[in-house]
Amino acid sequence: MGHSTEGRFDRGKIRIGDEEFEYHPIAGIDGSDTLPYTLRILLENLLRHRDGGAVTDRDVRELASWTPAGPPREVLFHPARVLMQDYSGVPCLVDLAAMRDAAAGLGGDPARLGPRIPVDLVVDHSVMADTFGTPASFLLNAELDHRRNEERYRLLRWAEGAVEGLTVIPPNTGIVHQVNLERLATVVTERGGVLLPDTVVGTDSHTPMVNGLGVLGWGVGGIEALAAALGRPVSLRVPRVIGCELTGRPAPGVTATDVVLSLTERLRRHGVVGAFLEFHGPGMAALPLADRATIANMAPEFGSTCAYFPVDGETLRYLRTTGRSERQTGLVEAYAKAQGLWYDPADRPRRDEELAFDLGAVVPSLAGPRRPQDRVALAAAPESCRAAVAAAHDGGPRSVAVADPDGPDYRLSDGAVVLAAITSCTNTSNAPLMIAAGLLAERAVERGLTRKPWVKTTLAPGSAVVTGYLAAAGLDAPLERLGFHRVAYGCTTCIGNAGPLPGPVAAAIREGGLATAAVLSGNRNFEGRISPDVRMNYLASPPLVVAYALAGTMALDLTTEPLGHDPDGRPVHLADLWPSPEEVAEVAARAIGPELHRDTYAALLGGDERWRALPAARGHRFPWSADSTYVKPPPYLAGLAAAAPAPQDVRGARVLVKLGDSVTTDHISPAGSIPPDSPAGAYLASLGVPVAEFNSYGARRTNHEVLLRGLFANPRLRNQLLPGVEGGYTVDLLSGRTTTVYEAAAAYRTAGVPLVVLAGAEYGTGSSRDWAAKGPALMGVRAVLARSFERIHRSNLVGMGILPLQFPDGESADSLGLTGHEEFDIEGIAEFARGMPGKVTVRAGSVEFEAVVRVDTATEAEYVRHGGIMPWALRAALEPAR
Numbered sequence: 001m002g003h004s005t006e007g008r009f010d011r012g013k014i015r016i017g018d019e020e021f022e023y024h025p026i027a028g029i030d031g032s033d034t035l036p037y038t039l040r041i042l043l044e045n046l047l048r049h050r051d052g053g054a055v056t057d058r059d060v061r062e063l064a065s066w067t068p069a070g071p072p073r074e075v076l077f078h079p080a081r082v083l084m085q086d087y088s089g090v091p092c093l094v095d096l097a098a099m100r101d102a103a104a105g106l107g108g109d110p111a112r113l114g115p116r117i118p119v120d121l122v123v124d125h126s127v128m129a130d131t132f133g134t135p136a137s138f139l140l141n142a143e144l145d146h147r148r149n150e151e152r153y154r155l156l157r158w159a160e161g162a163v164e165g166l167t168v169i170p171p172n173t174g175i176v177h178q179v180n181l182e183r184l185a186t187v188v189t190e191r192g193g194v195l196l197p198d199t200v201v202g203t204d205s206h207t208p209m210v211n212g213l214g215v216l217g218w219g220v221g222g223i224e225a226l227a228a229a230l231g232r233p234v235s236l237r238v239p240r241v242i243g244c245e246l247t248g249r250p251a252p253g254v255t256a257t258d259v260v261l262s263l264t265e266r267l268r269r270h271g272v273v274g275a276f277l278e279f280h281g282p283g284m285a286a287l288p289l290a291d292r293a294t295i296a297n298m299a300p301e302f303g304s305t306c307a308y309f310p311v312d313g314e315t316l317r318y319l320r321t322t323g324r325s326e327r328q329t330g331l332v333e334a335y336a337k338a339q340g341l342w343y344d345p346a347d348r349p350r351r352d353e354e355l356a357f358d359l360g361a362v363v364p365s366l367a368g369p370r371r372p373q374d375r376v377a378l379a380a381a382p383e384s385c386r387a388a389v390a391a392a393h394d395g396g397p398r399s400v401a402v403a404d405p406d407g408p409d410y411r412l413s414d415g416a417v418v419l420a421a422i423t424s425c426t427n428t429s430n431a432p433l434m435i436a437a438g439l440l441a442e443r444a445v446e447r448g449l450t451r452k453p454w455v456k457t458t459l460a461p462g463s464a465v466v467t468g469y470l471a472a473a474g475l476d477a478p479l480e481r482l483g484f485h486r487v488a489y490g491c492t493t494c495i496g497n498a499g500p501l502p503g504p505v506a507a508a509i510r511e512g513g514l515a516t517a518a519v520l521s522g523n524r525n526f527e528g529r530i531s532p533d534v535r536m537n538y539l540a541s542p543p544l545v546v547a548y549a550l551a552g553t554m555a556l557d558l559t560t561e562p563l564g565h566d567p568d569g570r571p572v573h574l575a576d577l578w579p580s581p582e583e584v585a586e587v588a589a590r591a592i593g594p595e596l597h598r599d600t601y602a603a604l605l606g607g608d609e610r611w612r613a614l615p616a617a618r619g620h621r622f623p624w625s626a627d628s629t630y631v632k633p634p635p636y637l638a639g640l641a642a643a644a645p646a647p648q649d650v651r652g653a654r655v656l657v658k659l660g661d662s663v664t665t666d667h668i669s670p671a672g673s674i675p676p677d678s679p680a681g682a683y684l685a686s687l688g689v690p691v692a693e694f695n696s697y698g699a700r701r702t703n704h705e706v707l708l709r710g711l712f713a714n715p716r717l718r719n720q721l722l723p724g725v726e727g728g729y730t731v732d733l734l735s736g737r738t739t740t741v742y743e744a745a746a747a748y749r750t751a752g753v754p755l756v757v758l759a760g761a762e763y764g765t766g767s768s769r770d771w772a773a774k775g776p777a778l779m780g781v782r783a784v785l786a787r788s789f790e791r792i793h794r795s796n797l798v799g800m801g802i803l804p805l806q807f808p809d810g811e812s813a814d815s816l817g818l819t820g821h822e823e824f825d826i827e828g829i830a831e832f833a834r835g836m837p838g839k840v841t842v843r844a845g846s847v848e849f850e851a852v853v854r855v856d857t858a859t860e861a862e863y864v865r866h867g868g869i870m871p872w873a874l875r876a877a878l879e880p881a882r
Contacts, residue, residue: 009047009060014195014338016330023195024048027340031064036241036349037310038276039066040340041197041216042075048196049078054233066238068352074857076233079217080189081118083202085176087125087495087671087698088222088770090152092203093159094634094702095226097622099874102637104621108878111620115165116231120184122169122176123156126699127490129421129458130499133483137458141488141499142172146610148695151630152702157616158623165229170607172489176202177209177425178462181293182322183601185215187311188335195335201228205300205768205792206523209425212293213318214311214336219300219792222770223799227869230877235859239305240275240352246283248360253578256291256430257521257541259359261367261375264301266357268373273303273762274791278351280343283359284309289318290430297426298523300766301372305791310343311336323597364559368538369517370527371662378559381538385517385554388536389414392515400512402504407453412508413553416516418501419534420451420549421458422484422542424494424522428462431469431592432584433521437484437542438475439579439587444550445478447576448567452552454505457483460492464600465592472591482549494522495767496529496672497696509533519548526766528716529666532673547574629687631702635778636800636870644866644875646833650782650826653754654733656745657712658720658813658820661760665793667714668764668772669707671698678728679709679742701771704778711775712741721820733821745779755779756824758813759786764793773800777868783826785842787812789854798860801868803829805840805851816847826851836861 012025024047026032032043046060055076062073084092100110127145131137146153153171160168169179186198200207200217207219220234228234244267250259267277277299279292287295292309299307311332319329336342364378369388376384389397392414399413412418427433451457459479461467467486470476479485492498498518500506509516510533517536518525521544525537536554548554550563562571606612617623624633659667674680674694683705684694700706712719713728721731722738731737732744734751748755757776763786764772773796776784783803797804803826807816828840836858839850855861866872 009057012338014334016334021190021193021195023335023339025339026064029060029064031066033340034348034350035064035066036276036278036351037341038216038241038278038306038308039063039238041199042077044197044339045077045199046075049076063238068241068350073238074859075236075238076859077236078233079117079201079228080196080199081120082115082225082229083176083180083184083200083207084119084121084222084225085125085204086121086123086152087701088203088768089121090155091701091770092222092226093155093163094631095222095636095870096163098634098637099870100621101633102640102874103878106640106642106878113230113874113877114163115229117165117229119166119229120169121156121166122174122179123171124175124490125495125497126152127171127488127492128497128499128696129460129487129492132456132458132487132499133485135480135485137485137487142608145171148693149699150614151628152699153611153614154617155622155631155702157614161616161618162620162622167605169604170611172608173604174463174489175425175428175491176204177206177297178429180210181213181429182463182465182597183604185210185213186328187214187315187319187332190331195331197341201225201234203768205766206297206425208299208306209293209297209429211299211306211308212289212296214309214315214341216306216308218306219768221768221773221792221796221799223773223869224795227873230873232873232876235857237856242272242275242277243349243351243354244277244279245281245354245356246279246287246359247281247356248283248358249286250359250362252581254362254364255433255436255541255543256294257427257433258362258365259291260295260298260426261365261372261539262362263295263357264298264367264373265375267302267304270355271303273788275304277302277304277307279307279309282345284312286359288432289314290432294426294430298372301523303790311341312343321592321594323594323601366538366540366544368525369536370525372523372525372539379557382555382557385415385536389515392535393513398512398514400508400514402454402508404453404504410453412454412505412514414515415553415555416454416514417519417548417552417554418454418505418509418516419456419493419498419518419520419531420545421460421493421498421518421520421522422545423458423460423492423520425462426523427521427542428460428466431588433542434466434470435473435475435584435587436579437546438470438473438479439583440543440546440577441482441484442475442478443577444546445481447572449550449564449572451483451549455483455549455552456501457549458487458493458498459484460488460490461486463489465597468596468600469591473587482546484546493518493520493530494524495698498531501531501533506533517554519545521545524766526664526666528670528714529672532675532715543578547577629684629689629703630700632704634704636774636868637874640871640874642875642878644871647829647865649829650754650824653756653782653824653826654748655721655758655820655824656755656779656781657730657741658758659760659763660718660720661787662762662765663759664766665764665769665772666766667717668712669697669769669775670710670714671767671769672696674700674706674710678713679740680706680713683709707771707775708778709742711779749780755781757781757784758818758820759784760812761787762790763788764790766790768792768796770796773797773802777802785813785851794854798855798863799869801864803864804854805842806854807851808849811849816849818844818847822847832861832865
């Protein structure tokens with residue numbers, strides 16, 4: 001083992017039982033034993049992919065000798081696999097189909113463009129919770145899902161046969177991250193008798209959930225994921241590595257959700273954007289694997305690239321519980337110990353920074369009403385609600401009388417909880433949390449409590465495993481008694497697919513201008529994301545979601561005031577219903593085991609009758625339909641030349657929108673329902689699509705005409721070119737008139753005027769949404785000037801050839817006196833023809849400054865030079881053929 005005197009690195013051998021495997025040991029490389037765990041995995045990756053060209057022995061040794069705060073260093077990372085969900089995965093397949101068409105047009109072989117590593121695509125983001133509160137909800141929503149998305153699903157059926165290396169997991173099977181955690185992840189992978197770490201990049205920002213299992217992976221844009229699938233390495237600058245020592249243990253009544261919301265608040269405030277976060281310390285022993293995964297899931301909310309828990313005995317226990325074979329579990333243990341990836345409490349890896357977090361100091365919490373990092377102690381929730389209501393409208397509290405056709409009339413007031421959703425991978429993958437919700441519901445039913453009539457209640461399990469253990473424990477019935485019937489196996493509410501509120505509730509909200517609330521067990525609560533009728537969105541644990549469905553309002557202090565009264569008039573408090581950790585553990589031990597997981601996943605790829613009945617086109621090239629309103633060939637590669645053109649400076653650009661801090665990808669490219677009175681709605685109506693079939697922006701992400709009309713159209717977007725106005729409007733600076741962003745961009749494009757976007761700090765926070773970069777690129781945006789960028793969105797901008805430029809330290813558009821009405825020149829872009837400029841000169845009216853170019857690696861500079869990843873990857877794939 002180790003490296004020889006000639007500088008070559010030898011393979012090692014591992015024997016497990018009667019089998020012998022090879023691996024690439026890092027132990028003999030100087031410095032490897034004190035590297036952070038995440039960098040040890042990257043080191044093995046470099047070692048295994050040495051080719052003497054792109055990756056050299058020197059690259060391996062330089063990474064092994066990494067030091068905190070050392071010089072910037074680019075690493076080429078080859079993930080073992082790619083994971084996709086359908087909102088971003090289906091557009092990836094459309095892009096691939098377009099690349100195959102372009103390859104044929106340039107005289108190449110379309111079949112050469114396909115995955116070089118395994119790609120799993122889980123269809124989980126399309127289904128909407130239209131129907132709720134009945135035993136038929138699941139089947140009715142599944143029927144609507146297939147009817148609405150048949151065109152997209154036909155594309156997937158084509159891809160199953162035409163794209164070798166792609167596996168499609170059909171709709172209503174499970175949520176991508178739970179399926180990954182329970183089945184797809186191997187922790188250690190065997191290929192041709194060689195063992196290697198299971199590593200992954202995913203087209204969902206919450207891909208780091210699998211970090212809780214000891215798998216290194218993170219979210220990327222679909223553009224970057226497609227390139228990785230095609231065999232191109234992921235280029236990254238070695239990030240800061242931050243250790244987080246966990247101490248203590250959660251107090252009784254404190255859930256994993258409370259822990260992760262408290263961590264999110266702490267880490268976002270500290271500043272870990274783009275970092276590799278590694279957990280360690282004695283507190284790890286208090287966290288079962290499900291809790292570790294819950295924490296790792298919210299890495300995007302921390303801002304970190306990943307949130308890694310090293311492999312240990314708890315990893316092996318989870319693998320066995322979820323039905324992995326003893327052979328696989330043995331491979332994981334032997335390889336992790338041989339490779340130095342097994343957690344050793346005595347290890348003191350060199351890291352850039354160390355933080356400490358006391359699990360014992362966590363209290364029951366929510367987060368809201370607008371951001372995951374805005375933690376609110378449960379006792380302070382009423383005050384948070386009052387402040388949000390006051391900010392939403394002037395005057396005193398409002399209420400509206402509602403005539404309920406299905407029950408007694410009631411008054412709907414500010415602060416009412418109108419949506420209570422147990423949803424999203426973060427918490428539905430956590431069995432103790434789901435069992436706690438079921439036990440709380442059981443006790444509530446026993447005490448005669450019911451949900452309030454204005455609350456829409458939904459339960460979207462992460463996989464059928466959840467349904468299995470809730471049924472085995474007898475907890476499905478009490479949840480259903482409170483309205484929490486299974487609506488789907490999908491992301492639903494957390495992605496904006498909550499479906500409509502009941503008609504009388506929605507009408508009352510609009511009539512009275514009420515500020516109402518949603519409580520959901522998800523990871524995202526950005527404004528305008530969950531429901532257009534809801535102003536406040538709070539993240540909470542599944543049992544708290546049930547409790548708020550009973551309370552029906554955020555104005556109630558659940559720590560002191562009763563949720564309701566039993567038939568005898570006695571008050572029932574939350575504490576009366578809350579199960580103990582011992583009770584939860586007893587139910588879990590009785591209801592969950594390997595056989596449940598094996599039986600559930602035996603039919604993983606089967607799909608239902610509707611899926612199996614879908615016709616599948618054949619051939620390497622997709623047969624586009626001119627009549628389709630869902631799937632259209634994207635124009636990114638239209639007129640692509642075989643060689644990359646010379647980069648050009650920007651002259652006479654105008655500002656499309658001027659934005660503030662914390663603008664999310666939901667603000668830039670919405671994923672929720674398509675309003676009939678929006679440009680996208682008008683477009684669909686012009687094609688004869690009924691309003692009932694508009695579906696969502698996310699589901700129509702493979703029709704660029706719809707998405708362009710939805711860009712910057714979030715109803716809560718605040719464009720500083722139009723103070724006091726919310727929504728997708730801007731000033732057409734050529735005519736001076738106020739218009740929609742889409743119409744203004746069209747006018748600029750007709751006039752041949754390039755565009756820029758001005759923004760504040762943390763631009764592009766949130767989902768790894770490609771269209772937040774694809775759309776601006778098609779609109780003619782050449783650069784985004786911001787105070788700082790969220791990691792994935794910065795990469796997506798580069799992937800579409802848009803320059804992410806940062807204002808000088810301490811400066812902003814406002815401090816520089818920029819109003820957004822100036823003409824912008826950006827000089828220095830032409831230097832990309834020769835290398836990667838660190839700065840460019842920006843001139844706007846009388847203002848001139850040097851902007852930092854956030855193109856972080858030489859590989860990214862190549863993307864910019866080619867006009868984006870897709871042109872770069874296509875030209876690279878065709879080069880040998882020419």
